[in-house]
Amino acid sequence: MGEFELIRQIFMPLAGQSGSAALLLGPGDDCAIQRVPPGQDLVFSIDTLVEGIHFPHHYDAEKLGWRALAVAVSDLAAMGADPRCFTLALTLPEARREWLEAFARGLGSAAGVFGIVLAGGDTTRGPLTLSLQVHGTVPAGTALLRSGAQAGDLVCVSGTVGDAGLALTYLDDPDPSADAAAVLKRYHFPMPRLELGRRLRGFASAAIDVSDGLLADLGHILQASGVGARIDGALVPLSEALCRLSDHGRLRAAVTAGDDYELAVTIPEHRWRALADDVREQLTVVGSVTTEQGLVIINGDDVQGATGFDHFGDV
Amino acid sequence: MGEFELIRQIFMPLAGQSGSAALLLGPGDDCAIQRVPPGQDLVFSIDTLVEGIHFPHHYDAEKLGWRALAVAVSDLAAMGADPRCFTLALTLPEARREWLEAFARGLGSAAGVFGIVLAGGDTTRGPLTLSLQVHGTVPAGTALLRSGAQAGDLVCVSGTVGDAGLALTYLDDPDPSADAAAVLKRYHFPMPRLELGRRLRGFASAAIDVSDGLLADLGHILQASGVGARIDGALVPLSEALCRLSDHGRLRAAVTAGDDYELAVTIPEHRWRALADDVREQLTVVGSVTTEQGLVIINGDDVQGATGFDHFGDV
Numbered sequence: 001m002g003e004f005e006l007i008r009q010i011f012m013p014l015a016g017q018s019g020s021a022a023l024l025l026g027p028g029d030d031c032a033i034q035r036v037p038p039g040q041d042l043v044f045s046i047d048t049l050v051e052g053i054h055f056p057h058h059y060d061a062e063k064l065g066w067r068a069l070a071v072a073v074s075d076l077a078a079m080g081a082d083p084r085c086f087t088l089a090l091t092l093p094e095a096r097r098e099w100l101e102a103f104a105r106g107l108g109s110a111a112g113v114f115g116i117v118l119a120g121g122d123t124t125r126g127p128l129t130l131s132l133q134v135h136g137t138v139p140a141g142t143a144l145l146r147s148g149a150q151a152g153d154l155v156c157v158s159g160t161v162g163d164a165g166l167a168l169t170y171l172d173d174p175d176p177s178a179d180a181a182a183v184l185k186r187y188h189f190p191m192p193r194l195e196l197g198r199r200l201r202g203f204a205s206a207a208i209d210v211s212d213g214l215l216a217d218l219g220h221i222l223q224a225s226g227v228g229a230r231i232d233g234a235l236v237p238l239s240e241a242l243c244r245l246s247d248h249g250r251l252r253a254a255v256t257a258g259d260d261y262e263l264a265v266t267i268p269e270h271r272w273r274a275l276a277d278d279v280r281e282q283l284t285v286v287g288s289v290t291t292e293q294g295l296v297i298i299n300g301d302d303v304q305g306a307t308g309f310d311h312f313g314d315v
Numbered sequence: 316m317g318e319f320e321l322i323r324q325i326f327m328p329l330a331g332q333s334g335s336a337a338l339l340l341g342p343g344d345d346c347a348i349q350r351v352p353p354g355q356d357l358v359f360s361i362d363t364l365v366e367g368i369h370f371p372h373h374y375d376a377e378k379l380g381w382r383a384l385a386v387a388v389s390d391l392a393a394m395g396a397d398p399r400c401f402t403l404a405l406t407l408p409e410a411r412r413e414w415l416e417a418f419a420r421g422l423g424s425a426a427g428v429f430g431i432v433l434a435g436g437d438t439t440r441g442p443l444t445l446s447l448q449v450h451g452t453v454p455a456g457t458a459l460l461r462s463g464a465q466a467g468d469l470v471c472v473s474g475t476v477g478d479a480g481l482a483l484t485y486l487d488d489p490d491p492s493a494d495a496a497a498v499l500k501r502y503h504f505p506m507p508r509l510e511l512g513r514r515l516r517g518f519a520s521a522a523i524d525v526s527d528g529l530l531a532d533l534g535h536i537l538q539a540s541g542v543g544a545r546i547d548g549a550l551v552p553l554s555e556a557l558c559r560l561s562d563h564g565r566l567r568a569a570v571t572a573g574d575d576y577e578l579a580v581t582i583p584e585h586r587w588r589a590l591a592d593d594v595r596e597q598l599t600v601v602g603s604v605t606t607e608q609g610l611v612i613i614n615g616d617d618v619q620g621a622t623g624f625d626h627f628g629d630v
Contacts (some may be wrong), residue, residue: 024356028539029461030393030523031360031451036351041339044434045346046402046448050441078345087361089404089446118360122446126365131404131446133361146344153600210343224343251552 003095007123010100011088014108016117022084023119032119034085040137042306045075056171062100063188065106066128071211072132073255074192074261078209080144080201081136083114083194086119089131095123116192127183144200144207149225149266153205156272156283157188158193158262160239167259179241190261196312197263199279203272204265213256218264219295224267231287233300251300317576318410320504325415326403329423337399338434347434349400355452360390366443366562369477371486376414378503379445380421384392386526388429389507389576395459395516395523396451398509403436404446410438429509459515459522464540464581466606468520471587472597473508473577474528477556480572481561494556505576512578514594518587520582528571533579534610540581548615566615 016023025033036042049068051057069086076083088107092099103171116134141163167187170180192209198206206221214236222229233251242250272280290296331338340348351357364383366372384401391398398402403422426432429447482502485495507524515522521536529551537544548566557565581604587595605611 017444018561025458026461031358031458031460033394033458034357034359034456036357038353042349042351042357044349044402044450046404046435046437046446048404048406048437048439048446050406050439053439053441055512075345080350081346087359087448089361089363091365091444110347122361122363124363124365126368126444127442129406129441131363131442133402133404133448140350142348143340145340146452180629249583256509275575 002309004057005094007100008208010200011121012118013211014111014118015083016119016186023117027118027120032085032087034119034135036137039140041140041143043076043079043081043136043138043143044133046131046133046189047072047075047242048129054270059103062106065103065108066110066189066278068130068132069107069110069114069116070136070261073116073194074190074209074211076134076136077192077194077197078144078207078263079136079138080142080197080204081117081138081205082198084135084137085117085119086126086132086134087119090121090123091126091129092123093125093128116194124267136237138201142201144197144204144265145287146206146208146221147208148222149202149221149227149289150268151227153266153268153285153290154272154285154287155218155229155231156285157194157210157214157264157290158282160242161210161260161262162242162250162254162257163187163239164259165253166242179245182239182241183245187259190259192261193263196279196282199276200263200265203275206266207263209259210258210262212258214264215255221264221266222293222295226293228290228293228295230290230296231300232296233297235284235286237284263266279281299304319361319414320322322415323409326433326436329419329426329433330401331434340433342404342433342435346401347402347464349434349450349496351452354455356455356458357371357397358391358394358453358458359448360387361446361448362387362390363411363444363446376417377421378422380418381425381504382428383445383447384422384425384431385505385507385576387449388431388509389505389524389526391449391451392507392509392512393459393522393525394451394453395512395522396453398431399452400432400434401447402434405436405438406441406444407438407441408443412538412611418564423473431509453516457516459512459519459580460522461523461536461539464521464536464542464604465583466604468581468583468604469587469600470533470544470579470581471600472525472552472574472579473511473597475557476525476553476575476577477557477565477569477572478502478554479505479574479576481557482566486509491548494560496561497554499558502574505574507576508578511594511597514591515580519582522578522580525573525575525577525579527573530570530577530610536579536581537541537608537610541608543605543610543612544602545605545610545611546615548612550599550601551615552601553597
């Protein structure tokens with residue numbers, strides 16, 4: 001069997017069934033075809049992961065499959081979108097069956113959990129690099145943008161931040177403690193906040209996913225919205241595992257670490273009160289939006305001047 | 316200025332204006348938003364180009380910009396789609412202003428000619444690799460597929476094939492002849508057959524763009540359609556420049572060379588006669604579709620057994 005045929009066989013089970021409502025035509029032609037339902041907008045984003053930059057050399061293929069899709073789908077969560085389909089541009093040095101099967105297993109698990117199907121792709125020989133483009137839909141005009149934050153809005157963050165960043169310390173630990181295992185899980189198997197994003201449509205005034213660090217990503221909202229914010233460092237949600245594992249400088253580390261894939265959102269106060277309890281429970285209010293530009297952090301002196309992860313970025 | 320800001324400034328002029336009919340939201344948020352008009356299908360494809368595989372090391376950045384978009388847009392031509400917008404995942408070793416500006420110039424020229432705007436992207440540090448995803452639209456249900464060829468249909472190819480493949484011989488020629496310059500232009504600045512593709516909607520029974528070589532790509536149509544074809548090698552259209560530059564084995568080279576980005580299509584005879592003259596003039600009938608599977612080439616003994624370019628491929 002040729003390498004191309006091997007790749008085709010391994011990825012075909014992930015393909016969306018052609019003729020389904022979401023995907024008129026899946027992999028195998030020059031293009032895929034999607035019919036976006038009337039009254040819906042198409043929401044899409046492309047993300048690249050490079051070996052040695054976004055994941056370690058010789059990273060486990062199954063984890064890579066999950067992570068690559070999770071990272072991409074997280075952008076749909078940040079828009080409040082429902083996942084539909086994705087394309088995969090996979091560049092790899094050689095087509096080894098074992099690696100490909102493990103990668104497809106991780107990718108397929110994630111696709112099943114996130115409710116998204118493979119629409120098409122391109123595989124090429126070269127240094128290990130993945131670009132995934134994800135497609136989602138939202139009722140027309142309801143996508144959550146970065147640009148809608150207004151002075152007085154509450155600044156909220158979902159879950160806890162910093163775990164995935166702390167996990168980098170334990171990547172080579174042959175026998176991690178339970179706490180280390182907990183933060184490692186956040187790194188290897190991020191869970192994009194899809195359901196939360198959807199539930200925030202019509203409530204959040206701005207949203208972003210925390211991929212480059214809470215400070216950096218919150219900064220993107222503030223810049224896009226032309227506002228500032230005042231954050232209370234003591235309110236930033238940290239996991240119990242992180243608190244046990246780290247001490248000095250842990251707040252700074254937590255708000256500048258990437259890869260958490262939580263949501264940072266701004267919500268007008270009256271809409272916050274109108275949110276369902278189970279949605280509010282997923283969020284922590286950490287501050288509020290201000291007219292004065294810039295991000296001020298109280299109760300977190302060691303954080304001032306810190307920025308997030310940046311080796312180029314989204315265009 | 317940071318590298319990220321440099322990249323943003325250089326690519327922003329290519330961005331689609333947010334709020335336009337095609338693109339509700341362009342670069343700068345977690346996702347872009349496209350509103351597909353009612354009664355239209357979204358047609359999309361992702362393509363990767365790797366340095367040293369799909370283009371030479373130290374390839375001119377401006378030519379790379381053009382080529383990368385042309386190669387991707389050619390898949391839209393093969394579907395008969397109208398180009399709308401594209402995303403760019405650009406991985407590059409360093410953010411040099413001069414290189415980026417030249418690349419964006421080539422990309423921007425191509426985008427202007429093809430009528431497509433930048434919707435978003437991701438730039439990362441790593442070995443030079445580009446993935447572009449292009450979005451087009453077609454009136455619902457009219458996209459040209461690979462799978463519709465039927466016995467008796469005419470097999471046609473647009474323009475001439477083989478020039479881009481032959482050009483590889485002259486890439487390092489410091490002073491190419493006029494003929495060499497002509498084939499080099501085909502390699503550096505491919506022109507996807509967008510207008511022809513659109514005009515073939517409702518006429519062609521199957522279509523593909525010639526990226527891997529006429530034989531290989533025609534083979535994809537035959538396989539997808541469950542048919543065979545009989546091709547007359549003497550009818551395969553070759554440019555005058557190619558005929559002057561090469562002699563022995565030129566047909567074999569021409570039908571197995573990639574990168575021409577012509578269209579190979581099948582058309583029922585009665586629809587061929589119904590085509591407008593100016594469309595027919597862009598096509599050459601080279602054979603017909605047969606019930607017997609397989610591709611038979613007469614008047615081209617040296618071609619039997621030849622296949623096209625393949626280092627992995629589309630999923």
